[in-house]
Structures are given as structure tokens and as C-alpha cells.
Amino acid sequence: MFEIFLFVNPVGIYCYNTEVLIKDAIDELNINSSFHFVPIINSKVIREDIIRRKNNGQKIKDISKYTIASFQALRHYNAIKIEYGNKKARAYLVALQRVMSTDFNKYSESLPREIAQSLDLDFSRINSRKIARYVDDSIQQDKDLVRKFNVRNFPTTIIFNESGNYNGVMLEGILAHDKLIKLLKDNDCVAKEPKNYYPVRHLRLI
Secondary structure (H helix, E strand, C coil), X not given: CEEEEEEECXXXXXXXXXXXXXXXXXXXXXXXXXXXXEEXXXXXXXXXXXXXXXXXXXCCCCHXXXXXXXXXXXXXXXXXXXXXXXXXXXXXXXXXXXXXXXXXXXXXXXHHHHHHHHCCCCHHHHCCHHHHHHHHHHHHHHHHHHHHHCCCCCCEEEEEECCCCCEEEEEEXXXXXXXXXXXXXCHHHHCCCCCCXXXXXXXXXX
């Protein structure tokens, strides 16, 4: 049993690619896993994604619009998680990223509502003031996880092997598909007493 934490920029260009990669690897190997999205937004995360998009040939026409969209995506994700559960929240985020991954300028004010409706979500319920405090608490819990695991770069994937004394590996950035498959299939990763892992709750950075 693997427990996977994916720390992402909710609208990040690399984060969408990483999410797809991890999901494909899990499906390919038919791994028994528990998957957690941990979306984070701050000035560093925003700045780095803008630079990545520029290096990838994208030009963001309105930086303030990008910033607003980022924080809005973060709040919508957590609101959906509270109101509808993790599966719907992940589906919303992936659908949003799919639209913006190759060009942020495809984003529009109506896009979040359109995606919510396509997933049979009540958009007014997601934006209700009644759950605002719970959304704030959920966001704070994710920030606490970032500090707990000392996550510094986004995307970062942390994979724990619960059958191996709950030790794990930390993967920063995008990992090639074949290397990820090898990592998950490696005997040292799936054995009950993996010899290359650090003690309980320690992470090995790859």
C-alpha cells in the first residue's frame, strides 16, 4: 500500500504534467494507493510558474489575473473537497489545469463555473460564505503539511510505502515515466524492510 502526496501549484504548468504521470504509473502497475493533492499558492509559487511558462513559450498577458485565478483555484479546490469530497475536488482541479496547461490566457471568469457545472457541482454552494472558515482551515492544514515535510519546490511528490515502516521518497519536479515505474517496482521500494530507506517518517530525496 502506497500513500502518495502531490504538492502542486493548482494552476501550475508542470504540476498538471506530474499529476498525469503519477496517475498513469499507478494505473499501469495497478498499485493499491491512497492519493492526496496538496495545492499551495504563494508569491514564490506564482513567480516560478510564470517563469516556467515563459521558458515554454507562453506569455501571460495579465499577471494580476493569473494571481487572482491561482488563489481562486486554491479556494475552490478546498471548498469542493469539503462539500463534495476529494475525488470531485481532484477532478475539478485537473479539468481546470487541462485548459490552462498550454496557455493560461485561455482562462476566463466563466471557466470555473463551467467546469463546476460539467462535474454537476453547485457553484453557489462552493462559493458560499458559510464554508469560508472551513476553507481557510483546510488551506492552513495543507500549509502545515508543507512545513512538516519541508517541501520547497512545486511540484513535489512524496511516496510512502506503508508496508515498509512508513518510510518514503521525495521527488522534486517532473520524473520521467520509465524512472517512476522503476522506482515503484523496485524491490527496495516495495519490500517489507526496504534497506535503502531512512528510519520511520524520514524521506529520501531523489
